[in-house]
Amino acid sequence: MRAQIRAIMTAFGATDSVVDIATDVMHDTDLSGIDSHGISMLPYYGAGIRDGSLAAGTEPEVVRDVGATVVIDGKRGFGHPSGQLGMEQAIAKARTFGVGMATVRETNHYGAAGYYARLAAEQGLVGMSLCSTRNAYQTPTGARNPLMGTNPIAFACPVDGEEPIVVDMATTVVPFNKVKVYELKDQPLPADWVLDSHGRSVRNSAEAMAGLGAKDGSHGLLPLGGAGVLGGGHKGYALATMVQLLSAGISGADQPGNVDGFQSVGYFFLAIDPEVAGAGITPAYAKELRDTLRGMDPVDPEVPVQVAGDPEHRERAHRAVHGIPLSDMLLDQIRATCADFGADLVLEKVT
Structure with a gap:
């Protein structure tokens, strides 16, 4: 995992110092079980570099x-x-x-x-x-x-x-990237996290992600505590x-x-x-x-x-021994990012 993050960050054009720091942060995050903010962010960063909103160097x-x-x-x-x-x-x-x-x-x-x-x-x-x-x-x-x-x-x-x-x-019921994790696993959202502009709950994770990514603001995450004031x-x-x-x-x-x-x-x-x-x-x-x-x-x-912090401490101990799980969809995205930026695919599956 560390080698893969390093390879892609280097291919992005980041300096050695930035590569070192970003690799430490993303790997530590995945090791802690926070799958929404680690290696899964690399395709998003790649998109930012392509559209000019992220200056890699x-x-x-x-x-x-x-x-x-x-x-x-x-x-x-x-x-x-x-x-x-x-x-x-x-x-x-x-x-x-x-x-x-x-x-x-x-x-x-x-x-x-x-x-x-x-x-x-x-x-x-x-x-x-x-x-x-x-x-x-x-x-x-x-x-x-x-x-x-x-x-x-x-x-x-x-x-x-x-x-x-x-x-x-997050100050929302869940972070945006947790919805992304459910889409990557092709699973429905387990609770009322996302509302459309009519106030209706959206449980289809692909629909929720598409709506949250729309520039017209058609969908939104509920604030921590849920809908309304009660x-x-x-x-x-x-x-x-x-x-x-x-x-x-x-x-x-x-x-x-x-x-x-x-x-x-x-x-x-x-x-x-x-x-x-x-x-x-x-x-x-x-x-x-x-x-x-x-x-x-x-x-x-x-x-x-x-x-x-207890769940993350426990997950770090488990993943340090058994590895870090990645969905098939995320692996496909990592492969595509490697191909787009000329990075080697170095992930190894642990059995």
């Missing part, structure tokens, strides 16, 4: 550095190096000031938001990662058509001697608005909505050093809290209570 640059804050220009390139640079800068600032903040503009999709929050936690810091997203996917509560993106929120906290607690969630959908919509303002409003990225060509995506990173800004007990506190939650009486004795 650029690298991000710090354009403003004041106190505990940094602003980064992504140079319209791959989002992964911008994301890593942003969190690295926030961590460095937090070491000095107790807190550090970095924002990014003029960039593209950066993969799974949780990856960057976890970078901070792995160094003993609390991390947050937010981003706006390209195109209109989320239908605001009460609206007929989508405007906002999936606008994810990620948070990670270090835990004494153990894997960090990691929260990684289930709390307005709260998901409100969270998406917050993410938009923090990631795009501060950095100077674009307003949400469908646009032709490049759309400036914005990121927001926050790092907190508990030793400087707090009482210095955060990792121990987090361990006690997680132990308490995991030890609660479950409704089903066969299904213990979990804490955010």
Whole structure:
């Protein structure tokens, strides 16, 4: 998997540094079981290079550095190096000031938001990662058509001697790319995730993907909480608005909505050093809290209570031994991308 990602990223024309970072991010994402944001994104990136919305050969640059804050220009390139640079800068600032903040503009999709929050936690810091997203996917509560993106929120906290607690969630009921995974598997959507412009649920995954990709905004993802206000959908919509303002409003990225060509995506990173800004007990506190939650009486004795990040930690251990599953449709897309850009197909099937 790593070799295949590297081969395609190199064929895209990315610099060696960008290839290294993007490969690490995508492989780690697939290993964690987040199939929607890893190698399956390569055909999408290839389309961006062909239509001119993704500049494959650029690298991000710090354009403003004041106190505990940094602003980064992504140079319209791959989002992964911008994301890593942003969190690295926030961590460095937090070491000095107790807190550090970095924002990014003029960039593209950066993969799974949780990856960057976890970078901070792995160094003993609390991390947050937010981003706006390209195109209109989320239908605001009460609206007929989508405007906002999936606008994810990620948070990670270090835990004494153990894997960090990691929260990684879209502000829609599911991320756009999870719908894509169901289409790749030729399976119907299992719940009310996508609505058409008449407010009707769409369960056919191919129809849902076609509608979500339409420039006229005929289909949209429901905000976290679902349709209307009784289930709390307005709260998901409100969270998406917050993410938009923090990631795009501060950095100077674009307003949400469908646009032709490049759309400036914005990121927001926050790092907190508990030793400087707090009482210095955060990792121990987090361990006690997680132990308490995991030890609660479950409704089903066969299904213990979990804490955010547990499914991904478990999946990483499993896939590290048994490999990473890929659908036939995704394999076909990878083959086509290799052919389009002259990359070798190096994936090997594990039996």
